[in-house]
Every structure is written in C-alpha cells, then in structure tokens.
Amino acid sequence: MSLPVSGGQASQSDLAAAQQALADRTDELALVRAAAGKWQGGLAGLLAIVTGVSAFTLGDTIQALQRPFGLVIAIGVMAAFAVAVAATIAALRASGGLPRLRSTPAAGAAHQDALTAATDLRRAIWLSLLALLIFGVVAATSWFAPRTADSPTLARIEANGRSLCGELDAKTVPGTLLITTSAKSVEIVGLASVRSWKNVKQCP
C-alpha cells in the first residue's frame, strides 16, 4: 500500500473522463466478446468455403499428380485443415470464453478475461490467414505440378490364328487396329479378323 504523492481539486471534465474510463472498463469484455462473435462467423464462413472446395476438388488432383507433388499437396491440405480448426477454436474461445469455477470473485477478472479474449481473437485471425495462405500455396502447386502420364492401353488379341499382345494405338485406319508389341514390332490387324480381345495390365 502506498500513499499518493499529492492531491487537489478535480474538475467536472476530470470526473466525466473518469466515469467514461470506468464505463469502458465495465463494457470492454462484452465489446470484445461481441467483436469476436462477428469475427467468428466471418472466419467460419470463409474457412468453410475454402476448405470445402479444396476437399472436394483436390482429391482427384492429388491422385493425378506425380510424386512427390501429390504427397506435398496432401500434407499441405492436412496442415491447412489443422490450422483452420485451431483458428475456429480460438475464435470460439474468444467469443464465448472457457468455463471456469471460482470460489471467490477475483478482482479484475473481467479485465483479464477481456485481455485473454482479445489475444484469442487476434490469434484466430492470424491462424485463419495462415490457413488461407497454405490453401493458396497448395492450390497454386496443384495447378502447375507435373501430372502423371496416362498409362497406355494394353491388350491381348487373337486374330488370324496369331496371339498378339501390345499397346493399342487409337490413331489408326478405320476398321483396323495398330498394335505395338513388347518387341517393338508394329502389327496392323483388321477388326473383322479379331476373334478375342482382352485388356491386360502387362504383356509378356
């Protein structure tokens, strides 16, 4: 405990300013909570749009990309989801606080709660921006990363008493098949002579 250095008369404007400062302190927790509630709604909507679109479209993209790009993007998506969840939790905590039991009223507890809520709100905003940044990098990477080449169609064909196995070429003369065998010989077979056809994963 200390005694003031000095004292004197105060003006009406001093009193009005003091009353305003006390009112501000009384209202600050409610103001921060209200602001956090609005931010929470906005952040949740933004994150839902971005994560929803990414979740539904990135799956096929990841499958089509060459390694390690697909793996990097998958990890990036998961990291962005984790950051987005952390941002949402921080925003929820800022707007609603955490349940707490007190045996006695703590002096200045509302002010401490307001400071904590403000910190949580700032954290939620930064985490949301970080999640969006990660999503942006992931999306850009998925656009420009090299894709896996389409696998050739291999088939085993019985025609003209011969068994042929090889890669089929679509750019062939109508009514014929062009087959490149594993021995790199090119065979042209009329469709009318084909007795059996079976797609295979590899040729002997």
Added chain:
Amino acid sequence: VSTTPTPNPWVVASSDEYGARAAVTIPYRPEPPAHPADLVFEGPCPRCDHGFVYRWPLEVVRGVSTITVTVSCQCKYAHPGRPETVDGCGAFWNVVVRAP
C-alpha cells in the same frame, strides 16, 4: 428526539481540501501486483468519512513516472438525494500517484 447526526446530502463537489486529505488518508495498491490492471484506493472519504473502495483502470502509458487519478467517493451510505444508480456522497478529487 433523535441524536443521530444528519448525514451529508449527496452533492457532486470537489475541492483542494478533499484532494489534500485524501493524499494522506487514502492509500492505494496495484492489482494484481505482478501485472497491475487497476489501482485500488481504499480508505475514508475526505468529505463524509465513510469507508469506500475505488478501482481505477490503468492504461499503459510509457515514460511517465506519475499518474493523475480522479477519485470519487464510493461509500454505500445512503446520502440524501443520491440517485439509486450511483454510490458515494458525491465528493471527488484528484490525486497524483507513482506509476506502477
């Protein structure tokens, strides 16, 4: 005939005398001590002598050694004419305190 003295009526007023008396009779403490958010003044009102507690919200101001605080009586005594929404006898004053 009642011998109880008539309490001071509620009057919003300030004077150098209130401030000077408060400076020697009303101590203050920072709360919480480690990271103060408030200055708490506790003592007798220089006008009505009723005990009261006044909590002043601190603001972070760098580079100052003293702070001027406007304190108003917050006693719970029912001073005649006092509005229901406020406490105290109406007296207020300034004190200069060392920055925590």
